Amino acid sequence: xxxxxxxxxxxxGCFVLxxxxxxxxxxxxxxxxxxxxxxxxDFAEVLDPATExxxxxxxxxxxxxxxxxxxxxGTQIVFATFLVENxxxxxNYDKNTxxxxxxxxxxxxxxxxxxxFTKTVIDDLDYYxxxxxxxETGYHMTPYLTDIELNTIYSDTLNxxxxxxxxxxxxxxxxxxxxxxxxxxxxxxxxxxxxLQPDNVVPQSEFDPWxxxxxxxxxxxxxxxxxxPMDVFTFFFxxxxxxxxxxxxxxxxxxxxxxxxxxxxxxxxxxxxxxxxFKRR
Amino acid sequence: xxxxxxxxxxxxxxxxLVGGIVTASEYNALVDADENVAxxxxxxxxxxxxxxxxIDQLVTTAGAYLDHESEVYQMITDARIEYTDAVASGSxxxxxxxxxxxxxxxxxxxxxxxxxxxxxxxxxxxNLMGAMETREYVLQVSRSDYNxxxxxxxxxxxxxxxxxxxxxxxxxxxxxYWSMTDGEDITVxxxxxx
Numbered sequence: 001x002x003x004x005x006x007x008x009x010x011x012x013g014c015f016v017l018x019x020x021x022x023x024x025x026x027x028x029x030x031x032x033x034x035x036x037x038x039x040x041x042d043f044a045e046v047l048d049p050a051t052e053x054x055x056x057x058x059x060x061x062x063x064x065x066x067x068x069x070x071x072x073x074g075t076q077i078v079f080a081t082f083l084v085e086n087x088x089x090x091x092n093y094d095k096n097t098x099x100x101x102x103x104x105x106x107x108x109x110x111x112x113x114x115x116x117f118t119k120t121v122i123d124d125l126d127y128y129x130x131x132x133x134x135x136e137t138g139y140h141m142t143p144y145l146t147d148i149e150l151n152t153i154y155s156d157t158l159n160x161x162x163x164x165x166x167x168x169x170x171x172x173x174x175x176x177x178x179x180x181x182x183x184x185x186x187x188x189x190x191x192x193x194x195x196l197q198p199d200n201v202v203p204q205s206e207f208d209p210w211x212x213x214x215x216x217x218x219x220x221x222x223x224x225x226x227x228x229p230m231d232v233f234t235f236f237f238x239x240x241x242x243x244x245x246x247x248x249x250x251x252x253x254x255x256x257x258x259x260x261x262x263x264x265x266x267x268x269x270x271x272x273x274x275x276x277x278f279k280r281r
Numbered sequence: 282x283x284x285x286x287x288x289x290x291x292x293x294x295x296x297x298l299v300g301g302i303v304t305a306s307e308y309n310a311l312v313d314a315d316e317n318v319a320x321x322x323x324x325x326x327x328x329x330x331x332x333x334x335x336i337d338q339l340v341t342t343a344g345a346y347l348d349h350e351s352e353v354y355q356m357i358t359d360a361r362i363e364y365t366d367a368v369a370s371g372s373x374x375x376x377x378x379x380x381x382x383x384x385x386x387x388x389x390x391x392x393x394x395x396x397x398x399x400x401x402x403x404x405x406x407x408n409l410m411g412a413m414e415t416r417e418y419v420l421q422v423s424r425s426d427y428n429x430x431x432x433x434x435x436x437x438x439x440x441x442x443x444x445x446x447x448x449x450x451x452x453x454x455x456x457x458y459w460s461m462t463d464g465e466d467i468t469v470x471x472x473x474x475x
Contacts (some may be wrong), residue, residue: 094423147415151408155292273324278414 031098033229034078038266040226044081044117045180046128048171050218053225054211055079055183062190063106073107073140073266074242075190077183081115087131090116095136096274103267108138108271109194111145111186115179120167127167130175133158135276142275144194145186150277153189156204157181164281173215180211307446314434318456321427322373325459328420329380333364335416336387339394339409346400346469350393356386356474373457380459388470395472410471417469424459424467431456 035041040052040060059077067074071153080098084090095114104110113135117128137145152240161178162168168175184207311475323374336357340347347354360382394400401407406423436457447453460466 096418147412148408151411272422273426274415274419276415276418278411278418 019194020203030039031093031101034080034102034267035226035228036230037226038072038230039076039078041078041080041229043228044083044115044128045227046081046115046117046170046172046175047079047226048097048176048215049226051176051180051214052169053218054180054214056226058183058187062187063268065230066109066190066195067106069195072194073109073270074105075109075111075141075194076270077113077181077186077190078102078104079113079115082118083128084116084131086118090132092100093134095134096272099136099138099270099272103269103271105138105141105270106268108140108270108272110138110268110272111141112136112272112276113182113186125169127169129167130162130281132281133277133279135279136272137140137275138270138272139275142273145189145276147275147277149189153185153278154277154279157185159281171219173212173219176215177208177211180215181208184211214242304446307443308450311437311443311447311450311452314430314437315452317430318333318427318434321423321430324423325380325420325427326368326376327425328416329364329383332383332387332413332416332420333361335409335413336383336390339390339406339413341400342403342405342409343394343400346397347390347393353386353389353393356382356389360386373459377457377459378459378466381461384467384469387417391472414471417471421468427459431458 032041032043034044037052037056039056040047042052055077063074063076067073082093093114093116095112098114099110099112102112104112113133115130116132116134118131120127120129135145135150137150158178161181162174164171166174180202184202185204188201188204191197200205284349290451340354342356363382364376364379391410391413394406437443437450438455444453458464
């Protein structure tokens with residue numbers, strides 16, 4: 001009888017701890033978790049899967065190629081889109097907090113590009129207005145990507161294909177060309193200026209025609225899972241969360257690993273201090 | 282008798298050892314918290330210097346258009362003097378006041394630039410305004426990080442039993458938060474179309 005009572009107490013205790021950890025971990029995050037694709041979180045659902053696939057594959061390759069370069073650290077480039085009601089709502093988003101929550105880049109070598117859209121319905125069609133672009137760079141990335149350089153990249157890529165004031169719609173080629181072109185320029189900075197690998201640099205004049213064909217060929221291809229936050233289990237299993245969260249979910253994680261294991265794209269643990277760019281349109 | 286002495290000395294030795302470890306650990310924790318405040322404070326100083334440099338560039342570029350804005354000029358000049366004196370004194374309270382004065386002057390300067398179409402149309406001015414917004418955001422993050430470090434330190438030196446070690450090692454003075462005297466955050470108001 002006593003044994004039964006003590007077992008019940010242990011079980012109830014574990015249940016209470018589970019709830020406490022759950023509440024704690026939910027409360028410690030202000031923004032949505034990144035998507036399971038990690039490198040693109042297209043919550044506004046405006047990017048063509050072809051663009052999402054391009055960013056995810058190139059960003060993952062960049063990180064895998066550089067994460068073991070200890071003297072610099074691994075670069076992660078992450079894109080996020082949010083749908084807002086109006087300009088005032090953008091103030092509710094803090095790029096620095098989002099960057100720190102998503103832990104982008106190893107050794108603070110991360111880049112977070114955020115697009116804020118509003119939606120307008122004209123003749124039963126959804127149009128999107130890109131209201132603002134914000135970029136947050138990790139502590140060690142800031143000297144490589146200054147606000148001046150980011151401004152130039154913005155003018156030569158996104159604003160070139162989708163000038164300020166131009167409405168767009170989901171899977172618009174202009175938007176995808178601008179975003180893809182911007183990703184290429186960020187990759188060029190990483191490979192060309194940070195890791196000194198000129199062979200991996202693709203000049204914009206060569207990239208853009210290739211990317212145009214790429215979008216045409218792969219537009220509307222398979223979804224990448226970039227439109228919704230990753231599930232809670234994956235989030236913690238991917239290495240985010242507090243120590244107590246990690247202990248709790250680590251137990252489940254170990255079980256999964258023992259059962260064969262699988263890997264997730266995840267943040268490199270990076271932090272930032274506000275460097276980057278604000279670009280209102 | 283001999284056995285009792287050995288046990289007594291052993292107990293004393295363990296107490297001294299544990300006491301020494303605890304004291305060293307508490308002292309190191311206090312030093313770390315103190316250093317973190319200093320580190321975050323240094324981050325703010327770097328940002329303040331960069332902001333002053335940008336203000337100089339903005340005033341120089343705006344040039345003659347600001348000649349009739351003597352009040353704004355005076356605010357900037359006074360804030361600069363206050364900042365220079367604060368750096369010389371090394372007082373955080375003075376630096377916080379100088380930061381608040383500069384932020385107020387900068388808000389006025391940005392409003393003048395925005396209200397002067399000849400200025401807001403100049404690309405160099407637009408670029409400087411963009412750089413200023415980024416710099417101001419970095420400064421805001423630095424202030425927030427500093428205040429977090431101060432909160433950790435101040436709470437740490439008041440908590441039991443660390444309060445005993447804090448007083449013992451001279452860490453009993455709380456650090457000032459980086460905010461205005463009424464506790465409000467220091468902010469620069471950017472024009473909507475900046």
